[in-house]
Amino acid sequence: MAVGALALAGCASKEERAGDGNATGNAGWVKGAETVKIGLISPMTGPYAILGILQQNSIQVEMDRINRAGGVGGARLELVVRDSALDPGKAVQAANELTGDNQVRMVVGPSLSAFYNAAKGVYEQNAKLNCQPGVGTGDFSVLKYGFRSQDPNYIGVEKLMQYFKSKGVTSIGLVYEADDAGKANDGFIAELAPKYGIEYLGFQQTRPDDQSHRPYVDKLKDADAIMVSSNASGAKTMAAAGEAGYKGVLAGTSGLQNVSFLDAAGDLAIGSVFSAVNVQFNIRDRESWKPGYKAHVEEVVKRYGVVEGPKSGAEMPKGTAIAADCVTAFAAAAENVKSLDPDKLASAMEQLDISDAETPSGNRIKPADHEFFHVEDLHIYRWDKDDQGWFITDVTPGS
The missing domain is CATH 3.40.50.2300 (Response regulator)
Known part of the structure; x- marks a missing residue:
């Protein structure tokens, strides 16, 4: 199969090799690619590792949902994880690595404002779509390829x-x-x-x-x-x-x-x-939960369990739905323009308007200004x- 894939790649037209995602192949408009990769840069070890683990869990649940529905342009989504280890240098190194990988079509992270500030120039200079569920400050409206899925x-x-x-x-x-x-x-x-x-x-x-x-x-x-x-x-x-x-x-x-x-x-x-933004896990009336949020959180809990405070006994799901929203938005934007070209994807992201009933977080996604959420949300x-x-x-x- 690998030899056959290489042979097909060798016969591809110039347009297909350019990677604009519009050519038709064995996997629809993704040119016969078997996978579309999304990167995650977050602390996966150390005292703040819980953030990275929660993001990874929710992203994986949403990727699996999309893959069961046919993937993106017929290709399966695949997650690539890099540990920032609460080190800005490692975060920038990971951003450079994933930006240089043409199979990685979007990067989530690095989380935390200072780390993203150190890395965002890499994304802008290299036209790499990125989505940030762990960055609370900064002006995303001035960015071309950066979007924020956290409430600023x-x-x-x-x-x-x-x-x-x-x-x-x-x-x-x-x-x-x-x-x-x-x-x-x-x-x-x-x-x-x-x-x-x-x-x-x-x-x-x-x-x-x-x-x-x-x-x-x-x-x-x-x-x-x-x-x-x-x-x-x-x-x-x-x-x-x-x-x-x-x-x-x-x-x-x-x-x-x-x-x-x-x-x-x-x-x-x-x-x-x-x-x-919408956080309903500790609201006891589950009938009041938004349907997309309910489905996502229940799958996260089924698969990964909950985080329980050892002293308080309080619980939270072992996932963070706003990270999954990044994947939801990416898949919707790609399907809308039938392309993985970063400029087309960024433009398509700006045009999204996804109902709060359909998103993993239970929030409306309307990022015309590169912000998924606004004060009224x-x-x-x-x-x-x-x-x-x-x-x-x-x-x-x-x-």
Whole structure:
């Protein structure tokens, strides 16, 4: 079979070898290719490996669904994984490697804003479509080949301000790493808080070697609300708030759906809120779940199980549906233009409008500005606890 494939390749026309994906072959318009590869760059080892594992699981579930339905242009999707190991150098190296592989038609990652900022130039310069479910900051509208499937921190902060205003919150502080995301959130709050009549009490910058975040919390003890990091250190802030007996609202963006925050904060997390796109796993009424989300999450749990907080007992699926959305969008765009050419794919992605009933995340995908989601797509969820354990309630103003 391999010899036959090589022979066919040797007889292909110039147009077919150019790889624009429009020629008809044994696999439809994908020129007889057996597979179309999608890359994933994420931390797969080390203290933040859970992020990469969750992304990989959801991407694989969605790829398998698409493959069962006939693949992309008749070709099967195949996942290629590279471990960034929380090292920006390795992330850029992996981006260079996957960008140079002509069989890889889209790359998901590298996750985390600083890592993507280091790698995005590689994608733009080499016309490689990429989709980012783990990057909260930066302007994707200026990119040609980059798309974001995570809710940006800016709209997450704005949704929180809308909620705070509805609840009479008059002051807020920020405890966050002094990285790109922390500095961006500082700017977002400084810009948006006055718009909603809320006083901003300042940014307490944490350090990686901090043993405790108690000093930062103590400086913001008079704030009605404290926004915490969506990264791993946010758990330290919640723990410090518990020690300090803080009585205000603890809030954050979508990272607070992670059960590690509940483990760190204990019962203090009761009443904490976070802004996020559709996250229904801990809403007990499964009949209210969006159909595409329900199907995706139930398959993830069936195949990979759940992540359970060892202290809290709270659960989350061992997958992240917004990573699967990248694959959904890629397949839809490719089928729409019957091509794997990166320029045609990027243009087709901009034209997508996929219903929230059809996506793995349960969110509408309409990335005309290279953002899958917008402020109107976000919800505010509140953590609560009863004798059956932890659950979330949708407390979005007007919902």
